[in-house]
Structure formats: structure tokens, C-alpha cells
Amino acid sequence: MSEPLLNLTPAGLYCSRGDFHIDPWKPVPRxxxxxxHADHARWGMGSYTCAEEGAGLLRRRVGEAANIATVRSGxxxxxxxxxxxxxxxxxxxxxxxxxxxxxxxVWVCTGDYKRGDDPTCAPxxxxxxxVLITEATFAxxxxxxxxxxxxxxxxxxxxxxxxxxxxxxxxxxxxxxKAQRILGELARLVDRPVYVHGALEPLVEAYRAAGVALLxxxxxTNAEKGRRFAGELxxxxxxxxxxxxxxxxGDYETAFASGWMRVRGNRRRQGFDRGFSLSDHADWNxxxxxxxxxxxxxxxxxxxxxxxxxxxxREAGLSADVLSTEFSENDDEGEAT
Amino acid sequence: xRAFAELYERLDRTTSxxxxxxxxxxxxxxxxPADAAWVLFFLTxxxxxxxxxxxxxxxxxxxxxxxxxWLIEESxxxxxxxxxxxxxxxxxxxxxxxxxxxxxxRWLTERILTLGGMTREAQRExxxxxxxxxxxxxxxxxxxxxxGALRVGVSQTLVTRALAKVADLPPAAIAHRLMGAWDPTPDxxxxxxxxxxxxxxxxxxxxxxLASPLETAVGVLGDPAEWQAEWKWDGxxxxxxxxxxVVYLWSRGEELVSDRFPEVVSRGLALGDGTVLDGEIxxxxxxxxxxxxxxxxxxxxxxxxxxxxxxxxxxxMVYDVLELNGADIREQPLSDRRARLEAASxxxxxxxxxxASTWSELAIRREEARTLGVEGLMLKRKSxxxxxxxxxxxxxxxxIDPYSIDAVLTYAQPGSGKRSGLYTDYTFAVWQGEALTxxxxxxxxxxxxxxxxxxxxIRAHTTEKFGPVRAVEPVQVFELHFEAIQPSxxxxxxxxxxxxxxxxxxxxxxxxxxxxxxxxxAFLGExx
Numbered sequence: 001m002s003e004p005l006l007n008l009t010p011a012g013l014y015c016s017r018g019d020f021h022i023d024p025w026k027p028v029p030r031x032x033x034x035x036x037h038a039d040h041a042r043w044g045m046g047s048y049t050c051a052e053e054g055a056g057l058l059r060r061r062v063g064e065a066a067n068i069a070t071v072r073s074g075x076x077x078x079x080x081x082x083x084x085x086x087x088x089x090x091x092x093x094x095x096x097x098x099x100x101x102x103x104x105x106v107w108v109c110t111g112d113y114k115r116g117d118d119p120t121c122a123p124x125x126x127x128x129x130x131v132l133i134t135e136a137t138f139a140x141x142x143x144x145x146x147x148x149x150x151x152x153x154x155x156x157x158x159x160x161x162x163x164x165x166x167x168x169x170x171x172x173x174x175x176x177x178k179a180q181r182i183l184g185e186l187a188r189l190v191d192r193p194v195y196v197h198g199a200l201e202p203l204v205e206a207y208r209a210a211g212v213a214l215l216x217x218x219x220x221t222n223a224e225k226g227r228r229f230a231g232e233l234x235x236x237x238x239x240x241x242x243x244x245x246x247x248x249x250g251d252y253e254t255a256f257a258s259g260w261m262r263v264r265g266n267r268r269r270q271g272f273d274r275g276f277s278l279s280d281h282a283d284w285n286x287x288x289x290x291x292x293x294x295x296x297x298x299x300x301x302x303x304x305x306x307x308x309x310x311x312x313x314r315e316a317g318l319s320a321d322v323l324s325t326e327f328s329e330n331d332d333e334g335e336a337t
Numbered sequence: 338x339r340a341f342a343e344l345y346e347r348l349d350r351t352t353s354x355x356x357x358x359x360x361x362x363x364x365x366x367x368x369x370p371a372d373a374a375w376v377l378f379f380l381t382x383x384x385x386x387x388x389x390x391x392x393x394x395x396x397x398x399x400x401x402x403x404x405x406x407w408l409i410e411e412s413x414x415x416x417x418x419x420x421x422x423x424x425x426x427x428x429x430x431x432x433x434x435x436x437x438x439x440x441x442x443r444w445l446t447e448r449i450l451t452l453g454g455m456t457r458e459a460q461r462e463x464x465x466x467x468x469x470x471x472x473x474x475x476x477x478x479x480x481x482x483x484x485g486a487l488r489v490g491v492s493q494t495l496v497t498r499a500l501a502k503v504a505d506l507p508p509a510a511i512a513h514r515l516m517g518a519w520d521p522t523p524d525x526x527x528x529x530x531x532x533x534x535x536x537x538x539x540x541x542x543x544x545x546x547l548a549s550p551l552e553t554a555v556g557v558l559g560d561p562a563e564w565q566a567e568w569k570w571d572g573x574x575x576x577x578x579x580x581x582x583v584v585y586l587w588s589r590g591e592e593l594v595s596d597r598f599p600e601v602v603s604r605g606l607a608l609g610d611g612t613v614l615d616g617e618i619x620x621x622x623x624x625x626x627x628x629x630x631x632x633x634x635x636x637x638x639x640x641x642x643x644x645x646x647x648x649x650x651x652x653x654m655v656y657d658v659l660e661l662n663g664a665d666i667r668e669q670p671l672s673d674r675r676a677r678l679e680a681a682s683x684x685x686x687x688x689x690x691x692x693a694s695t696w697s698e699l700a701i702r703r704e705e706a707r708t709l710g711v712e713g714l715m716l717k718r719k720s721x722x723x724x725x726x727x728x729x730x731x732x733x734x735x736x737i738d739p740y741s742i743d744a745v746l747t748y749a750q751p752g753s754g755k756r757s758g759l760y761t762d763y764t765f766a767v768w769q770g771e772a773l774t775x776x777x778x779x780x781x782x783x784x785x786x787x788x789x790x791x792x793x794x795i796r797a798h799t800t801e802k803f804g805p806v807r808a809v810e811p812v813q814v815f816e817l818h819f820e821a822i823q824p825s826x827x828x829x830x831x832x833x834x835x836x837x838x839x840x841x842x843x844x845x846x847x848x849x850x851x852x853x854x855x856x857x858x859a860f861l862g863e864x865x
Binding site for chain 1 (some may be wrong): 349350351352402404405407408411412415416417418421422425426428429430431477752758759
């Protein structure tokens with residue numbers, strides 16, 4: 001019995017036969033990166049390799065000086081004794097699954113992914129494999145997402161109410177991915193400008209540079225002094241909640257767009273006026289469907305409800321375990337549930 | 338159902354009282370009368386009899402979805418509310434659904450209320466088919482209705498305010514009409530909102546005036562001569578209404594409790610017609626009150642046997658008269674009402690007036706409270722009218738300091754509602770020799786920041802899991818306060834604490850410094 005294709009080491013997931021890591025959390029010579037969220041793409045790697053569409057966002061995350069190589073989705077790279085390829089994961093722009101094969105066995109590491117439609121990134125591709133390393137952020141059957149368009153219509157109805165009543169609508173969302181998805185979903189429904197927090201602006205620009213259609217945006221900080229923002233939609237990162245930055249909006253309602261908002265206690269506890277259940281992770285059915293469709297006989301679950309997913313897989317007759325990675329259960333740093 | 342679900346959502350997501358009132362005004366302005374009556378029924382805290390347990394629903398959901406029990410439990414541990422868990426499990430976006438426009442009153446009268454007469458199997462079939470017509474928050478509300486646990490986050494005061502706005506009447510008129518027994522019939526809202534107020538049901542009590550806790554030094558109340566002091570009784574606040582030859586006894590929960598206390602009612606028959614008294618129902622023997630637990634035996638039983646009546650004798654301790662000879666005298670000053678009280682109700686004991694010329698003299702009297710079995714003193718402004726609801730300023734409860742112990746956190750479980758998903762229900766123990774013995778569960782007293790910190794600590798220091806309950810390392814010490822202590826055969830420690838709550842997280846103490854069971858037993862001795 002030869003050594004597994006991928007092993008968990010103190011620096012992260014490691015392939016000894018290709019001498020590279022996937023989404024490592026400590027500096028290593030060669031890192032393959034699934035996507036540019038902070039818990040997956042860290043500073044200080046000798047070199048980075050990612051899918052073409054994700055290179056712009058990755059460079060923002062790890063710095064101009066970083067050594068970044070890109071590869072087209074589906075193209076096979078020969079790395080040591082193995083071949084490696086990237087395949088769309090549908091999580092955020094450029095997010096990819098990493099496929100590793102030694103000719104006998106195929107392993108796929110999903111990174112973060114979702115199965116629902118998203119106008120801002122390529123849809124998830126089912127990659128047949130023997131071993132699937134899957135995320136399990138929302139691996140409980142209570143998590144089931146409505147199509148993004150349905151949630152976008154709820155957000156629009158809330159915005160329209162803000163227009164009618166004359167208050168601002170401040171929508172908190174993760175800065176990378178969720179904010180752009182909302183702008184992309186809304187662009188299918190209306191054509192009005194949206195105000196964005198300064199922290200979001202460069203990421204929105206990066207999406208536009210990649211050719212993604214979004215609603216026009218205005219920077220809050222560029223608005224003339226004393227502007228009240230009545231009837232405007234404002235996107236902001238969760239960290240701005242409760243800060244003095246909010247004072248300028250005068251009369252406003254707040255909302256949070258996140259999969260965690262599906263549970264009433266989370267909606268109530270965090271004190272937002274509204275909670276929109278919108279996630280860039282696979283819901284329970286999405287996880288089970290993916291495992292079934294890729295045909296894996298062995299499943300390794302990482303971050304989130306990994307124990308639950310592993311046990312459900314075992315009860316379905318698969319071999320399954322958990323991998324204790326250091327990926328966070330949220331998409332941005334510093335955000336507890 | 339949809340309009341009610343939307344109203345529920347609007348009330349649930351805001352803490353602003355103005356927003357809540359606005360949501361209710363909008364609802365009641367356009368709602369169908371038959372639906373509005375039921376909504377009012379639920380908004381005022383009334384509930385259906387529980388038709389089935391939420392565990393039963395969870396079992397059916399398991400069968401319907403094929404999810405194993407452990408997965409439902411894991412979901413429950415995350416959500417913190419089983420009815421919501423069931424609803425989320427059913428609300429699978431991939432399932433087929435036939436949307437229903439059935440109005441709320443028909444959901445209730447033609448469906449939910451017919452379940453009581455069905456077999457379990459017929460119930461299962463009916464409920465499963467109705468589930469397929471609902472989604473999202475409607476599922477949640479439906480399941481809460483089935484389990485008799487629907488709670489809406491509004492106070493009676495806010496409901497009253499909203500209805501008063503819709504009717505353009507003073508809130509007090511609505512409050513009075515909302516009191517007492519009524520059924521959610523289609524004419525209810527029209528009757529509540531009618532402009533003419535002459536035909537008020539003879540049974541109706543007045544809105545209770547509620548005292549506020551005195552949290553500052555008593556001296557700020559000014560001249561003690563302007564105040565009337567009485568013991569603060571630990572019983573059931575009640576109004577006795579005698580009109581048209583009939584006696585009605587109402588608890589503060591606006592429940593008619595006449596049948597629970599027949600001895601009070603029979604004495605009340607001797608009152609003049611058109612009399613309303615305010616007072617406290619107390620379990621009472623040999624001139625002193627018995628513990629509240631004794632009184633509870635009178636409430637908890639369906640049938641009052643002679644032995645219960647003998648074991649838990651009660652009195653109605655009167656302290657105010659609100660109506661005399663058919664005239665509403667609530668606007669008269671308290672001193673005048675009190676002067677007329679004893680002559681008006683000679684068959685009931687009147688709450689003793691505690692005479693004192695200075696606050697310090699009163700403070701000394703207050704110290705007798707624990708030995709007398711009362712909670713402290715009530716201070717009432719002699720010139721005050723009898724107000725409605727909790728209006729600060731004229732009635733104060735000046736309680737004695739609570740008991741205090743240091744106990745060790747041993748178990749935790751997730752809370753519900755606003756605290757679901759966080760470990761906020763704590764079990765505490767004290768030392769009995771080398772072992773820790775559970776003495777209390779407490780839910781309140783920590784700040785949100787402390788709750789979050791403790792939640793993280795609990796997750797990282799769990800020694801064992803029993804369903805949603807986690808045993809934790811016995812390390813953290815908390816100062817607990819409680820109001821009273823009683824011997825108990827049902828608790829392992831042999832005693833029960835009343836109103837235990839967390840006063841402080843004693844990060845400065847280690848578990849070995851927590852109190853012992855012997856110290857608690859000593860408190861029992863003091864009370865005797």
C-alpha cells in the first residue's frame with residue numbers, strides 16, 4: 001500500500017509525490033490555491049499557482065511581489081510524479097477544485113464551493129474521483145438555500161421599502177464574493193447605482209476587470225458631506241457593523257446576507273433588522289449531491305460540520321473521515337457566526 | 338396564514354416598540370375580522386391546547402425525510418428550538434410545494450382544531466399533507482401552533498396601544514375590554530374597537546397596577562409620611578370582582594382562577610354588589626404565609642381534593658379597593674381608598690400597614706421580611722390613583738437583598754430564541770464532601786460579551802456530551818443570587834432555590850473555593 005496522494009501536515013494538505021501544498025497555512029515552497037479568501041490564500045509562499053480567473057484577486061491578497069503562476073481551467077500540469085488540474089468550484093470568481101492524479105488514483109480537493117447559480121463566477125464542475133476532500137461548512141440538513149435570484153428579489157423588496165420610507169438600507173456582506181454576487185444578482189433585476197464601503201471597492205473593481213456584469217457602484221466616502229442616503233442601498237463588510245462609520249446614514253435599516261441567517265436565533269442575536277439567507281457554500285443537498293455525482297469511495301470532510309458529514313457518508317456506505325484543517329468557518333477573517 | 342406569518346416576522350425581527358405597534362396597526366387596519374380575532378388571541382399570549390409534542394413532530398419529520406435521529410439531534414443542537422428545527426428540515430428548497438391561500442381562521446377551525454379528535458395515524462397523514470402546502474416562516478408558525486408553543490414578541494401593552502390607534506380610543510378602554518374571557522370569534526375585533534363603551538362585561542377586572550423595583554436609595558422618595566408601607570407578599574396577585582351577585586377571581590395573568598380558590602369566592606359572596614378588590618392570594622397558616630410551592634399545588638391540580646384544600650389553605654389578603662357600590666374609585670387617592678377598604682371587605686384580612694416615621698426605621702422593619710416569609714416591603718404613595726400597568730413613580734417594591742452563594746458550572750446547554758446556538762443554560766453545583774451536587778439552573782445575569790466568552794470556553798472544555806447538554810470541566814465559579822430556599826424531595830440536593838440567577842462570574846475564584854451543601858442547609862435553618 002503506497003502513501004496517500006495527499007496528507008495533512010503541520011503546514012497544510014501536502015502531496016509528497018509532487019512536493020506541493022494545497023491552501024497551506026504556513027509558508028511552503030510551492031502552494032496551489034483554490035481561491036483568494038484569507039483562510040485559503042496566505043502570505044509568504046515561495047510560489048503560488050491558481051486558476052487564471054482568480055489571479056487578480058489572489059494578487060490583491062498576497063501582494064504584488066508574490067510569484068504567481070496561473071493555469072487554465074481543465075489544463076493538466078505535470079508536477080513531479082503526479083498531474084494537477086484546476087476545475088471551477090462556483091464559490092467566488094476564479095475559485096477552483098484541485099484535482100491530483102498519479103495515473104491510478106484521482107483525488108479532488110474542493111476548496112469552498114456551491115452548486116447554485118451565481119452570475120459572477122463559473123459554475124461548479126463535477127470531477128469524477130476516488131477520494132474527495134470536501135468542505136462541510138453547512139453540513140446539516142437544516143441548511144437549504146433558495147436560488148440566489150429568489151433571495152435577490154427579497155433584498156430588492158427590502159431596498160424598495162427603504163425607497164418608499166426614505167431610509168438607507170445598509171446590507172452587510174463578506175467583502176470578497178458575497179458583495180459582488182449581490183451586485184451581479186441585482187443587475188439582473190434593476191439598474192440603479194449602489195453605494196459601497198471603501199473596503200469593498202477594489203474587490204468590486206477586480207470583478208469588473210474580469211468582465212463580470214455588476215450594478216454601478218459609488219463610494220460612500222466620495223459622497224458629498226451631509227448626504228443622508230435616503231432610499232439608497234449600501235454594501236459594507238460585517239466589520240463595519242456597530243462602528244461610527246454608520247452614523248452618516250442617519251435613518252437606516254441594517255441587514256446581513258449570509259447562510260447563517262437561516263436560523264432565527266442568529267438573525268435575532270446579531271441585532272440586524274433583516275437577515276437574508278444567501279451563501280456561497282454548498283447546502284446539505286449540494287454536499288450530498290456532489291459526493292454522489294463525483295463517485296468518490298472515500299470522503300474527507302474539512303471545516304464546519306465535518307463530523308456530521310463524515311458520519312452521514314459512513315452511514316451511506318462510504319469510507320469517510322474528518323480532516324482538521326485551519327480553514328475558518330466563515331469567509332472573512334474575524335467574523336464569528 | 339401568510340399575512341399572520343408576515344406580521345409575526347415583522348414583530349420578531351425588531352426590538353423597536355414603535356415598529357411593532359406600526360406593524361400591528363397595519364395588520365389590524367386591513368385584516369379579515371375572522372383572522373384578526375385569532376391573531377389577537379395569539380398576540381395576547383393565549384395559546385391552543387397542545388395537540389402533540391414537538392418530539393412527535395420530529396419523529397414524523399424523520400419518517401418523511403428519511404433523516405436519522407442523530408442528524409435531527411445535531412440540527413437541533415445548532416438551532417436550539419425543536420419546532421424551528423423541524424420547520425427548517427421540512428423547508429427543503431428542492432421539494433415540491435403546493436402553495437396555500439387558506440386564511441388563518443380556516444387553518445385553525447377546519448384543520449388544526451380538528452386534529453384533537455383524530456387517531457395518531459390520521460394526525461400524521463393530515464399534518465404531513467398540510468406541511469406540503471407551507472414553506473419558510475409559515476411552516477414555523479404552523480408547527481408552533483400544533484405544539485401549543487407559539488409566542489409572539491409583543492407585550493399586552495403594545496397590542497393595546499396598536500388597537501387603540503386603530504380604533505382612535507384611549508388605550509385604557511381597550512385594555513379593559515381585552516381583560517377577561519373572550520373567544521376569537523369574527524365579531525371580536527369589532528366589539529373591542531366599538532366607540533360605545535356601555536356594555537362592558539360584568540366579569541371584567543381593571544388593568545392591574547404593577548410596582549417597579551426600587552433600585553436607588555429609599556431616601557429619594559422624599560418624606561416618609563407621604564408613603565404607605567406594607568409587606569411584599571409572595572403569592573398570586575389577584576382581583577376579586579363582585580357584580581350582579583357573582584364573584585370572579587382574576588389572576589394577574591388575566592386568568593379566571595375562581596375555581597382554584599372556592600373558599601375565597603364563597604367569602605366574597607357577602608360583598609356588596611359592584612365591588613372590586615385588589616390583593617394577594619396566599620397559602621397561609623397560623624398567621625404566616627407558607628412557601629410559594631404550597632400555593633402552586635392549588636394551581637397545578639385539575640381537581641381540588643379535600644386533602645389539597647387542607648394541606649394548602651389560602652387567604653385573600655386585600656390591599657386596595659377599585660370599585661365600590663358600582664362606582665370606579667381608582668382616581669381617588671390611595672389613602673381614601675385604603676380608609677374604605679376594611680369596612681367594604683370585613684371578611685378578608687387587610688394587608689397590615691407598617692408604621693414608621695423615618696426611612697431607617699422602615700429599613701429595620703424590612704429586615705424582618707425573611708423570618709416572616711415575605712419578600713420585603715411595598716411602598717405606595719398615599720396620594721396616588723390606581724394606575725394601569727407598570728407606571729413608575731407611585732408604587733415601589735423594596736425587596737430584601739437576595740441570598741448569595743458561589744457555585745461551580747458543571748453542565749451547559751444551548752438556549753432558545755435569541756440565545757439559540759449559544760450555550761446559555763447553565764447548571765451549577767456546590768461541594769458535598771469531595772463531590773459536586775447540582776443545586777440550581779440559571780439562565781440570566783451575564784452580559785452578551787460574557788455569554789460569548791463562556792460559550793467559547795464551554796466548547797473548548799467539554800468533557801462529555803449528552804444530546805444537546807455538555808458536561809464541562811468543573812473550573813468556573815459563579816456567584817448566584819436567589820430569593821428563597823425550600824426543602825425539596827424532588828431535587829437531589831434535598832433543597833430548591835427560588836429565582837436563581839447569576840450575579841457575577843468569579844474569575845478570581847477556583848472551584849475549591851465554591852460553597853458547600855452544608856452552607857445551603859444552614860440557610861434552610863434560618864428560614865424555619
